[in-house]
Amino acid sequence: MIPLYQRFNLYPDHDTYTFVPEGTDARNLTVHRSSGDITLNEAAPPASARRSSKVIYGIVGIISLTLSDYLIVITGRELLSRLMGHDIYLATNFEILPLNPNINVDHPPHIVETNFLGLIRAHFSGGNFMFSYTWDLTTRLQVQNIRAAESEGKALWELADTRFFWNRFIQTSLIDSALTSSAPEAWAPYILPIVYGTFDLRPVFLHGRHMQICLISRRSRFRAGTRYFRRGIDNEGNVANYNETEQLLLVEGTTASGPESKYSAKYSFTQIRGSVPMFWSEINTLKYKPDLQIMELPQTGDALRRHLSAQVKTYGTVRMVNLINQKGHEKPVKDAYERFISELDMPEVQYEYFDFHAECRKMRWDRISLLLDRIKDDLEKQGYFACRDNDSVVQEQSGVVRTNCMDNLDRTNVVQATIAKWTLNKQLTELGILEPGASVDNYEAFSKDFREMWADHADAISAAYGGSGALKSDFTRTNKRTRKGALEDGVKSVTRYLKNNFFDGTKQDGFDLVTGAWVPRKNPAASMALVLDHRPLIIRSMPAIASFSFFMILAGLTLPRSSDYSLFYYFLLWVAIFAVSMVFIVIHGIEYVAWPRLNPLTDIIYYSGPGFRSAHNGKGWAGASQLKARKPKWVSNGKVLVDEVEMGSLKKRLD
Incomplete structure (x- = not known):
């Protein structure tokens, strides 16, 4: 894989923006402001260009609005951690650079342009955007291992999973320039994929073994949006609030000769979540409980089949776990979902219903074990990805659990964390670190790190889609449901209500503008x-x-x-x-x-x-x-x- 340039000096003038990579004699990238053309040049920046005081850490892309095109660049980053020798960063600051020299981004000449620029700023300042210059953060470990040989000499953007390549739409200009170039490899170090999601890596120690446990979530750019304004499925089979979550366990060996060879074992376990795959929505009316709308359209069956076929092609067999209530407001969604599933003839897809609220009422959260007992055989068959010394593959994950509740947030978070813990226990037992039947819950320090990782992950996904931290996170953090946690959930619910009714419209517009779901006219x-x-x-x-x-x-x-x-x-x-x-x-x-x-x-x-x-x-x-x-x-x-x-x-x- 061709690594990316990590720092640029920017030389702006009236006619061009010139990006000069630090620490290399590679060609400069020049964006011509009048035409929008992008070129690679051997020459030095124009004499009229003065070096910007800000260091550029990556080019996010170019977006076209009504009066001008704009370059979006990263001007601040934070090192999150180091994963298998690769630095993982969080983008902390962005800057918008107009190509039209007559446009001031702080005071645009038209109210429409002001509105669009505000949407872009709010989107990038309010999201959780991560990237790496040397590691494909969009792709799970198993896929990277399978295609390791063919990755040599390829650009990072070519290898990226297009679902989670968040800035793919606004990178179109740079990618098109690379594709039409006689030397596309020269463009590769400039094209930076970013991921909207979460990343957490923690060192842990258990029974004399040093390990790292890592949790990565990747949010799909397709049908992206907010809680009440993006529900269900579209005609292409994309569902709202689709997230892939990968849990990595890296076990260090007794010797270390390099940044990656020090691991005696690497494990990866992947789960997915997504909205109920049919045409439905909840209509905000200022009431606390929105109106439920289910649309029985002729294309529902085809869209559902398209969605599940894509999951089977990507992951293998799919175990669909539905946590929606079988009574009250949510019942029609459950009934419609099961009716469409029953008409589907796909042997690779199995459906499992679990009435979370009924089974776990009165804070009986230990009863999630009932669901685990029912899907345990599938989890055993699907397995997880494992490789040992010298990256020799021991087994691959041959399927995935797809979990959903109404919002794919709170109940889904609890169930996914429970499945992930069951899998982690199995991996540690296989390694001989845990005795058969033992659990990480018996080791408070390890268990605390695990719980906090999943709780922080849940809060981030919930904030992006629902507007507040996750409900029921006290159980994820402490393994107990408390009255204090229930009170905090009340506050979060009120926060969600206010944001979902009065603020999410502009937030949704930001999603649509940045992902290309809506493209403005040049007027x-x-x-x-x-x-x-x-x-x-x-x-x-x-x-x-x-x-x-x-x-x-x-x-x-x-x-x-x-x-x-x-x-x-x-x-x-x-x-x-x-x-x-x-x-x-x-x-x-x-x-x-x-x-x-x-x-x-x-x-x-x-x-x-x-x-x-x-x-x-x-x-x-x-x-x-x-x-x-x-x-x-x-x-x-x-x-x-x-x-x-x-x-x-x-x-x-x-x-």
Whole structure:
């Protein structure tokens, strides 16, 4: 594999950006600002270019907005750890460089450009982006070992798993330049893949053996987004919140002659998670429990088959573990999921249902062992990747467990951590470090590191998708469910509610812009609708009326009074105004959710075809009366049983 350049000096001037690698006499990379062309040059930077005071640690890519293209570069990094002799970094600072010399990124000349630049900044400052110059962080150890011979002389970006190559879309210009070049290997050191995920490596010591345990999660760039704005599957078979999680166990030998040869054994165990693979969503209405929408589309079966075929091709046999409740709000998702799975004829795919909340109620979290007992045979057959001295392969992982709950966060985290611990115990027993039947839980220091790794991993995935740390993380950290943990979960739930309803729209737009799910036109006027509020005046004014009336109520508490009834009518007036405005806001709740604007969800919100709808909250008086008039039910014969709701001002606003 061709290693990447690790540091650049940047020489900007009016016509070019020139990147000069430090410590090498390789050709410079020049981006021509007027044309956007990218070239490799032997010549020194132009005399008019002065060296930037900032060191560049990597080129993330080039993104095209309405007024200019922009270079995104890494200007800050933090060394996370050293994995098998390879440095793993976290990107801590990014900078956006305009190609148009007339554009100031801090004060763009148009509000649309300002909005888009804000989305990009928020995306890169709010994510967890990791990279390595010498190690393919996108690809699990087993695949790297299999293709070790063919990796020689290849570029890192060519080897990267495209699912987890987060900046693949904005690296298109550099990759195209490499592909059309007569010497593509000269471009390879400039193209840096970054991963959106987590990385944690900890040294551990047990029974006289030094080991390292590492946890890596990789988030897919396909159907990426936030909790309520990216659910289910798309026509290509990509599912929301898809993450691959790899647990590595590296056992050090008694001698060490090099950075990689010191390991007497290397183990890798991979799990995946992803949204329920059918067309469904939850529609925010300002109520704590959103409306559940399941769309029974003709292409559901094909999309499901496409998704599972991709998993089988990538990992081998797939054991699907479904943790959704079999009662209440989640039941229709479970029923629909199982109906589509039952119609699927794929012997490589096995389905397992486990009602997590029912089985583990009253904090009986030890009952997860019931699930383990049911899938243990599959775990034994699928195995894990193992190699010994000189990288001789002992066994390969021939399948994967795919776990999901409603959000693929909290319950999924607990189950994946439990499966990972079972596998770790098996690996340590195989090595003779643990006695048969023993567990890492018997060794507090080791167990604590393991639990904290999985809890931190869970928090990071949950924050990226749901807006807060993971629920139930007290169990992951301590092996116990506590009342304090339940209280903390309440705070996290409130945080999720606020972010999911009022902040995730712009966050989703950032995902769509950076991953290429939406591409802007070269005309800011054509995108003005994305920054303007087209809602009727009465809709826009209600929050202001509610806020002012609440202020007047508080102000009334400070006013002097001659008797207990002197301000009765004053309070009656403002309390009535406040109550009416709040009722209005709740009834029209959909109008007050911060929806994504680049890829609006109008077709999902107002879907009226076959499927299931739990309610029609937040759609105004018509929607509320519909909800009272009829109970939602499945539509299996293709006939629409629920009248279509007028899209009204929301459709205008989103379109």
